[in-house]
Amino acid sequence: MITFDFGGAKDLFPGYGELRVGENTNEAIRTLNGDIIVNSKIQKGGVCARICRKGGWGFSSSPGQDMDSVKSVMKAAADNAAFMASKLKAPEQLLPGDTGKGSDRFVRRGERSTQKEKLDFIRSLDSYIAKKYPVLMSRMVALNGFNQERSLITSDGAEYCSYIPRTHIYIALTVEKDGIPIDLMDTSLGGLMEFEDFLPKTDDIYQTIDKTYETLMKKREGAYAAAGAKECILAPDLAGILAHEAVGHTVEYDLVRSGSVASELMGVQVASELVNMTDFAHHAFGELCPVPVFTDDEGIAAKDAVLIKDGVLRGYMHNRLTAASCGAPPLGNARAFGFEDEPLIRMRNTCILPGGSKLADMIASVEDGYYLSHPTNGQADLTSEFMFGVAMGYEIKKGKLGRAILSTTVSGVAFDMLKTVTAVSDDLAWLSGGFCGKKQPASVGMGGPAIKCRINLGGK
Numbered sequence: 001m002i003t004f005d006f007g008g009a010k011d012l013f014p015g016y017g018e019l020r021v022g023e024n025t026n027e028a029i030r031t032l033n034g035d036i037i038v039n040s041k042i043q044k045g046g047v048c049a050r051i052c053r054k055g056g057w058g059f060s061s062s063p064g065q066d067m068d069s070v071k072s073v074m075k076a077a078a079d080n081a082a083f084m085a086s087k088l089k090a091p092e093q094l095l096p097g098d099t100g101k102g103s104d105r106f107v108r109r110g111e112r113s114t115q116k117e118k119l120d121f122i123r124s125l126d127s128y129i130a131k132k133y134p135v136l137m138s139r140m141v142a143l144n145g146f147n148q149e150r151s152l153i154t155s156d157g158a159e160y161c162s163y164i165p166r167t168h169i170y171i172a173l174t175v176e177k178d179g180i181p182i183d184l185m186d187t188s189l190g191g192l193m194e195f196e197d198f199l200p201k202t203d204d205i206y207q208t209i210d211k212t213y214e215t216l217m218k219k220r221e222g223a224y225a226a227a228g229a230k231e232c233i234l235a236p237d238l239a240g241i242l243a244h245e246a247v248g249h250t251v252e253y254d255l256v257r258s259g260s261v262a263s264e265l266m267g268v269q270v271a272s273e274l275v276n277m278t279d280f281a282h283h284a285f286g287e288l289c290p291v292p293v294f295t296d297d298e299g300i301a302a303k304d305a306v307l308i309k310d311g312v313l314r315g316y317m318h319n320r321l322t323a324a325s326c327g328a329p330p331l332g333n334a335r336a337f338g339f340e341d342e343p344l345i346r347m348r349n350t351c352i353l354p355g356g357s358k359l360a361d362m363i364a365s366v367e368d369g370y371y372l373s374h375p376t377n378g379q380a381d382l383t384s385e386f387m388f389g390v391a392m393g394y395e396i397k398k399g400k401l402g403r404a405i406l407s408t409t410v411s412g413v414a415f416d417m418l419k420t421v422t423a424v425s426d427d428l429a430w431l432s433g434g435f436c437g438k439k440q441p442a443s444v445g446m447g448g449p450a451i452k453c454r455i456n457l458g459g460k
Helices: 008-014 067-086 115-130 193-219 236-250 253-257 320-326 361-362 416-422
Strands: 016-032 034-051 057-064 100-105 136-152 159-177 182-193 228-234 277-280 305-309 351-352 366-378 384-399 401-403 407-414 429-431 445-448 450-456
Touching: 008 067, 016 067, 016 115, 034 067, 034 100, 034 115, 057 067, 057 100, 115 159, 115 193, 159 193, 182 384, 193 384, 193 429, 193 445, 228 236, 228 361, 236 253, 236 277, 236 305, 236 351, 236 384, 236 416, 236 429, 236 445, 253 320, 253 429, 361 401, 366 407, 407 416, 416 450
Parallel strands: 100 159, 228 366, 351 445
Antiparallel strands: 016 034, 016 136, 034 057, 136 159, 159 182, 228 450, 277 305, 277 351, 366 384, 384 401, 384 407, 407 450, 429 445
């Protein structure tokens, strides 16, 4: 845990400024067929300053965490800001916001596990799989941990420190059929927790492994989906990644100014009136979000950003600068990954809100279509056009789930596809195992219910 006394640093700001000390810890253990292929732990920390003078912005960072480093980055950032101000014709004004104060440290009490204990735990999961399922062609078990810690002060009064741990276990299983490997990965284990929080839940992990194997064996006997536009039900995990990738990025205001399709859609119907979408700051539906952000890296107290209401685009995500240009309140969407990174407009926990339908009734209403789950890699652009891999799914025939399908893809234009939504389930699932890669990584949560819609499927 880092500790830092800003002391007299508050008197060094030459106008508006931010001073941040941070440290990221990345830990990874991975076994493949019982062999350890990854065993790493990387810590990276330092201090940075960002200064605004007469409309010019300057930034500087240093791997040091002492007062000499603070003075150095403050001076360099101020010099950079002055240089940029000399090149601007008209300074831009910052919009004041509610500043954050306090501390949010999700730290587990008690003794910490050694690296050997973590390795032994992952080996025990691999051993369970190897003994129970010898038919497997290959098996992979991975532990990924990412802890982000920071302390922040700003010239307008924000004082905040946080420690956010995130730990996940991944299970990937592969079988063979007719010489072709068929695989499936489960990414549901983990979230806002330390490694030690997994230890009382070993039986739950075994149940997840068993379920993944059973699902994989159904996929092994599956068929290819028929290509074309189909009536489908997207499982919550797939709806969540769609919310983030295909919609969320189009309404980050730096990308709106760069030509996102959403630049001309404010107040316009972009989805079925059943669709509501919010970027939650730290709590949603009475519970803590997967990636809680209480104060952002500009010192703004984080609040929820409503993006789509009853199918109508109602909001963008901002930092202080873009909020001022639009006359909108900054809600805490400025986030930086490492100490050497400037804050960017980023999502936090982007979610399609649950509706009023039961999943069983939604399936029963489909005459000929598919139930799709387990998203893999994919891409989306600022037109809201997307394509995602789908690792698992089932045929729906006359309102009943049928045989499994092999891996396929879904594609379309999100703001067109969302207009075809005819039902939204009353349940919800969150994903938080990956990183968003907009210029710099960011830990994010993405969630949603199941949604019934028409979407394009790839075939064999």
